[in-house]
Amino acid sequence: MIYLDHHATTPVDRRVLEVMQPYFTTMFGNPASRTHRAGWDAAEAVERARKQMAALAGASAREIVFTSGATESNYLAIAGVAAATPPERRHAVTVATEHMAVLDVFAQLAADGWTVTVLPVGASGLLDPDDLGRALTPRTSLVSVMVANNEIGVLQPLADITRRAHAQGALVHTDAAQALGRTRLDVRALDVDLASFSAHKVYGPKGVGALYVKRGVEPRLRAPMRGGGQERGLRGGTLNVPGVAGFGAACEMARQELDAEAERLGGLRDRLWQRLQELVGGVSLNGVLSPRLPGNLNVTFADVDGEALLLALTDVAVSSGSACTTSQPSHVLTSLGRSAADALASLRFGLGRATRAEDIDRAASHVAEVVTYLRASSPRWQLARTARSNERPST
Ligand SMILES: Cc1ncc(COP(=O)(O)O)c(C=O)c1O
Known part of the structure; x- marks a missing residue:
């Protein structure tokens, strides 16, 4: 894990x-x-x-x-x-x-x-x-x-x-x-x-x-x-x-390790955000990227069932909000204007001292696989995809 x-x-x-x-x-x-x-x-x-x-x-x-x-x-x-x-x-x-x-x-x-x-x-x-x-x-x-x-x-x-x-x-x-x-x-x-x-x-x-x-x-x-x-x-x-x-x-x-560790974690966090955008469509960031803690990333996956997402993520320990209020939509994300469903379909990533680049790559791949799988079986995602393709001007 x-x-x-x-x-x-x-x-x-x-x-x-x-x-x-x-x-x-x-x-x-x-x-x-x-x-x-x-x-x-x-x-x-x-x-x-x-x-x-x-x-x-x-x-x-x-x-x-x-x-x-x-x-x-x-x-x-x-x-x-x-x-x-x-x-x-x-x-x-x-x-x-x-x-x-x-x-x-x-x-x-x-x-x-x-x-x-x-x-x-x-x-x-x-x-x-x-x-x-x-x-x-x-x-x-x-x-x-x-x-x-x-x-x-x-x-x-x-x-x-x-x-x-x-x-x-x-x-x-x-x-x-x-x-x-x-x-x-x-x-x-x-x-x-x-x-x-x-x-x-x-x-x-x-x-x-x-x-x-x-x-x-x-x-x-x-x-x-x-x-x-x-x-x-x-x-x-x-x-x-x-x-x-x-x-x-x-x-x-x-205190001794702060500056070097902040720089390292900031780099890994940017790598995670980059990978997720490359591997998964319909992903958006919650809150400004800067000023932000270097080891934090919080993203919403469009048209994914939040509960299924957390249950299916067996190899990565993340959460959809504060550890104290996990089953409710996050009050932080709804305060940013997110719907309850979007708040539940969001993941908070918190990187730390033991996190390495290979963990980031594995985590991003695992999340991408799970999101893709859930969307493939989600009528909501299929409908949204059809609606989006109908909106495209014909060539
Ligand atoms: C911002 C913030 N305040 C307070 C707490 C509670 O801290 P503690 O677990 O030390 O009571 C936490 C941690 O869960 C936190 O993230």
Whole structure:
């Protein structure tokens, strides 16, 4: 099987696993234990990881709060700001193509009586900053826009978004789970106030993440979960030390390899797109090709049954949308203007560290074979083909 679903998750890098192992067994201390060596060793591992994570995102170590993943980080950021916001500023803005880990929290804000604006995107997948400008009011306290989309990989114009939101006194949160380690990311240059990250998207373990909280923003955040006072009172509970150590090591590796890997993956992604267009007709791209994550491609195959397509693709691991909502048409693709049927007949390819050129060629051939086979037995495709040939002027 060729694994091309790196937006859903990545394998733990063996080098990362090696860093993690001692913290399960010999160096098992609680980082909050201040009275003995075991605790000091664990605390040292956590602080090293904090520096490594911060370095990959352009933050300083004291601005990083470790969590259980990007879902928790999103919740801490959005629900945390909401809890600290006075009633007269209960307006928040987000975008239709956000991950459900953001949209669900916004739905909760709306149920709690907040005014919530969910901005549309164009067929490009990009938010028009002018739409944001029109949505902002002096009541807006929070804007949440992701850096890189988890399905179509497009990169939102975050610096512009932040500038406009700050002019109205609103805080900006970004879900950067897909961007970290895949594209150059500098939270300080983007000037965001809060940013969410996940270890398992960067060859680290599952169940670990982080929230960047810009210096000075803490008073505008009230932790929704209390107890223990760890992580500066923002996230109680004993830290997952092996996981945190692994996250740090994964960030360090991603930082060293980022530029070369981004270039390599960009080349492979372009090769995949080229091959698919050569081998299959009726294929179209979702979202702009640039700016986009280098390892992402999302395409729709006209007149193919989406469910049959996924079932027939036995040799390639891909998905038709977010891993969290696979049986539904993707809300991201329908937000771009795709029909439900087209959204289901779409594939998200996520290339990763182990992907090689031969995998790309094999994957493209396999997809082409399956699509051709399904179309041959599809009355829809036959009808569409006849309609197209009837439209052609006769010679
Ligand atoms: C953009 C985005 N946000 C949030 C998440 C959730 O991350 P986690 O699995 O670490 O909770 C994911 C991954 O599924 C994602 O792609």
